[in-house]
Amino acid sequence: MRPYVKAAGRGAAIGALLAMFVFPVWQAWINQFQGLITGLAAVGAAAFTIAKMEKTIRVMERTDSASERRHRQLISTQLRPDRLKVSRALHPQIEDLRHIQFQLHDFYNVGSQLPPGQESLEWRWLTEVSKRYHPCFEDIRRVLNRQQFREGVGLFDGITTRYLDELVERNDATLAALKRHLGMNNPFSGVYNERAHYVEHFEETYRRFEFVITATMGLLPRLIESLEFTDRSYADEMS
Incomplete structure (x- = not known):
């Protein structure tokens, strides 16, 4: 063993x-x-x-x-192209619209700054607005028609898009109104019968013109604020 x-x-x-x-x-x-x-x-x-x-x-x-972390990285990667497109659409357009808004800052004081004249108060108000601010409304149109801005519109939220559509419509009507009034303001320009008809119906025309001008003035800051909100929203999603 x-x-x-x-x-x-x-x-x-x-x-x-x-x-x-x-x-x-x-x-x-x-x-x-x-x-x-x-x-x-x-x-x-x-x-x-x-x-x-x-x-x-x-x-x-x-x-x-x-x-x-992986989910956020994936979302960030997916959103990066949209973020870049939105950034190009918003900058420098926001800054340019802010500058235009600053140039319009004394718009509501025009009535108290009118030069004396024989025409009615409404006529002189519309004439002064046309001379002072027609270039500003032209600038609004140019900024909103830039290609880089238009390419990003599809990424805006519904409220921003609505403000944009309304501003474009009102601003175009404002430009047409100011151009027409400037043309009719000179008694020696244009067709006599056309100017006579304009003067005769000016009270009704003034109410319509004044509405679209003030509507444009009210929509501009709303659009700027909404564009800035869109900018912040995309920045938050990327962070």
Whole structure:
């Protein structure tokens, strides 16, 4: 028989003899402290379970964070072409529209600054507005007709697009009104019968012209504010 087999046999025999003497003591100790041992086992099991749960939660949080980063990177990549197109559409157009708005800042004071004359107050008001601000309304048309601006219009939200459409319509009507009045303001220009008809119906014409001019003045700051909101919105989506 091999030596390690003999050693194993001896160890088993000695263990059996010791168990005969120790087991009653061990059994009595277990019986005495059974409640404590059970409680400690329960606490240990709970601690182990909590540790496993915390580890699982940390893994899930890291996974969610990584997924969120990948999602934002994907969105950013997808939005980058649109963002560049919007940026070209808005700049320097916003700044140019702001400058035009500044040039129009005293529009509502025209009535108190009218030069004396034989014509009616309404006639002189429209004449002064035409002379002062016709170039400003021309500038509005030029800015809104720029190719880089028109290419980005499809990316604007509905409110911005509505303000833009209304401003273009009102501004075109304003330019037509101011041009017509400037042509009729000189008694020696144009067709006599046409000017006579204009003068005769001027009260009605004035109300119509005054409406489209003031509507244009009100829409310009609304469009600027909406374009600035669009700019901020795309910047937030990219960040």
